[in-house]
Amino acid sequence: PVLVVDFGAQYAQLIARRVREAGVYSEIVPHTATAAEIAAKEPVGIILSGGPSSVYEPGAPTLDVGVFDLGVPTLGICYGFQVMAQALGGEVANTGLREYGATDATIVTDSVLLSGQPVEQNVWMSHGDLVSQAPAGFDVLARTGATPVAAFASDSRKMYGVQWHPEVKHSDYGQSVLENFLHDAAGIPADWNSGNVIAEQVERIRAQIGHARVISALSGGVDSAVSTALVHKAVGDQLTAIFVDHGLLRKGEREQVENDYVASTGVRLITIDAREQFLNALAGVSDPEQKRKIIGREFIRSFEAAERDLVAEAKADGEPIRFLVQGTLYPDVVESGGGTGAANIKSHHNVGGLPEDLQFELVEPLRTLFKDEVRQIGRDLGLPEAIVGRQPFPGPGLGIRIVGEVTADRLEILRDADAIARAELSAAGLDNEIWQCPVVLLADVRSVGVQGDGRTYGHPIVLRPVSSEDAMTADWTRLPYDVLSKISNRITNEVRDINRVVLDVTSKPPGTIEWE
């Protein structure tokens, strides 16, 4: 792999993703990894990520300098560039000057790293210190108004560095910097693609599962759909998928799973119809956290009931169920400190909470993948676009999109409004502009309206379209007025009891994406 050394800021994941976009497999390691640990992973390239603003800050993260003697082509970025400069005998100065945001950089020397790029370019900076002198034997490749050494290289040592952030889209030729480093400087071919991943994972899954049986919980979401399809490709009918219909799904989602998903994969599916059970358990409850707890608990109950039956059947059969599929993604692994394969990995519950004490070994075929890679694999496996391209949808479903008590009637109303909003957003070609668009029913609010000749006293529907990279922060999406107008007209005309549609124009923070 190419190893991305994480200095603690949020840049490492983005770099790892961009490296994969360049067709090269990447993994993230913490900066505390020793040179020996890094060497053991047999890296074909190393990239040092950005980090805090100064190498002189107390407690600033460091790197085992032995890493620079491994003979592995290395690229330092921002903080990683400064760490590299310092370790190799250059100078890092704390001038008190800061460069932040869009900055003009000028190429001063031809190089492999910046080849094919214009002499003047727009780069994204975020640093306090600067490299005032490159290490001996290094060529200075670029400068900016404030930074005399904005990029350097030693072709003989295969060491490269840039002060700016090539991984962010605001750096005009950022991806070109990464690709030049990977393909031309380090000589790494672009041969990582979803086809290879599928073949490799199928082999691994077969080796792990053998002849035993395996179960999977399908939620209708992308991760569980793709992980289940991959395991099915590997072991066929040794797999049974369980789908709990808790009645909090959106319009058409159950049919999507039962018909389209099954038709495209051939997965053996058991649907548990638990709609009544969930409604009864939620009766009279308005508090969001209470709702979440109840939904999680009931989910476990229905899943366990299905699982008990299957386990008994499989035992009678002679091939017990020993494995459970989980749609854990690479960001979950990294965020739980598992970048080095550590043991303290949070178990990731894609669905709404699986029992903690399940006696199964986990099968996690997506553990090394990012979301966009998972979607591509889903497409390659022939899954319906409606599932593969699906927006994130919370495990508790529409249960946390009704502000107030959840009832069958209110669910019906919300489902209709949500279906209209989704259809119009898709028809306007906006699916890729928005990260997700919760549609929320303010069931405890009533307002006066006029429809036809009469006064109405109905409920408002909130549209919450957001743009985001990872749901940690978000901005409200500036949807075209004509699309908003169409959604509003249709919802107020077609959905009973709704006489008002309002738009949420709050970013996150301070607002969360969901209303509950």
Ligand code: XMP
């Ligand atoms: P918030 O509302 O916290 O949402 O800004 C961030 C992302 O998480 C989703 N979300 C949930 N997902 N169970 C889930 O599986 C939950 O209880 C839950 N609450 C929020 C939300 O849809 C958004 O993508």
